[in-house]
Amino acid sequence: MATDVQPEATVAPIDADRDRRPYRFTAEQFWRMIRAGIFPESHVELVRGRIYLMTKYEPHGFTTRSMTYALRDMMPDGVYVRREEAMRYDSSTVLEPDLAIVPGRENVFQPDPPLASEALWIVEICATTHWADYRQKLNLYAAAGVPVYWIVDVEGRKIDVFTQPRGVGREAGYDRRETFAEGSPVPVVLDGREVGRLDAQDLLPPVEKPEPPKPLDPTA
Numbered sequence: 001m002a003t004d005v006q007p008e009a010t011v012a013p014i015d016a017d018r019d020r021r022p023y024r025f026t027a028e029q030f031w032r033m034i035r036a037g038i039f040p041e042s043h044v045e046l047v048r049g050r051i052y053l054m055t056k057y058e059p060h061g062f063t064t065r066s067m068t069y070a071l072r073d074m075m076p077d078g079v080y081v082r083r084e085e086a087m088r089y090d091s092s093t094v095l096e097p098d099l100a101i102v103p104g105r106e107n108v109f110q111p112d113p114p115l116a117s118e119a120l121w122i123v124e125i126c127a128t129t130h131w132a133d134y135r136q137k138l139n140l141y142a143a144a145g146v147p148v149y150w151i152v153d154v155e156g157r158k159i160d161v162f163t164q165p166r167g168v169g170r171e172a173g174y175d176r177r178e179t180f181a182e183g184s185p186v187p188v189v190l191d192g193r194e195v196g197r198l199d200a201q202d203l204l205p206p207v208e209k210p211e212p213p214k215p216l217d218p219t220a
Helices: 027-035 058-072 130-144
Strands: 043-047 050-054 079-083 087-090 093-095 099-103 121-126 148-153 158-166 173-181 186-190 193-198
Touching: 027 043, 027 087, 027 093, 058 079, 058 099, 058 121, 058 193, 093 130, 121 130, 121 186, 130 148, 130 158, 130 173, 148 186
Parallel strands: 121 148
Antiparallel strands: 043 050, 043 093, 079 099, 087 093, 099 121, 148 158, 158 173, 186 193
16 A cells, blocks of 8 residues: 655755754763753653654554553563654664563663664654654665564554565665554564464544434424
8 A cells, every 4th residue: 555645845945055054962972961951751762863852642652552452461581662752873863662572671771872773663653753753764674674663553443564674874764564454463573483363443542423413392
C-alpha cells in the first residue's frame, strides 16, 4: 500500500541569503542544554542539527501507554522496553522514539542512553506527525539499520510495519511494508522470533459513537 504523504510545499531555501546561515546544533550541545534544564518538562529531539519541541496529545499518550503495558509481558530475558526516552544517533541527531526495544535490563543503570542502531524494534505513534514518522524518521531508522519499524496510525486506525532496511544516508529506506487494520493482530518479531501479537483495536482509543437522535415529542 503506497504511503499517502504529500510533498512539502515549495519554499525558498532556509540558507538562500549568502550572509545569513542557519545555526545547527551538535549532539553534544544538545545534551548540555538538556542537563542545564533549558527544556524543562518538554519532549525534545535533535534531528540533523535542528531542535524540535514535541507536543503529545491524549490519543498519543493513551496509545503509548497501552502498547507499553502489552509489550512488557512479552519481553524475553535480555531486552527491555524504553518509553519516550532519548537515544543516541550521531553527532547531529538525538532521537526520542515513542517505544523502543533494546538489549539490556530495565533495572540496570547505564550512564549513556543506547544507540538507535542497537534497537531491535522501534515504534512511533502517529497522531499529528505524519511527515516526521513516514518520511524523516523512517529514513533515519532505516539508515541506522533498525530491523523493525512500526508506525501506529491513530487517525487511520492501523499499524504499518516496515522491515528489511537498506541504503545509507538520505537514500535509506525499507524494502518491505505491511499494513494491518484493526482486527488483524500484528506479530511482534525480535531477532527473527515472534514473541507475541498486538492488535490496533486493543491499543487505540475507542471510537466515539454519535449519540442517537432523540425521539420527537408527539405532544409538542
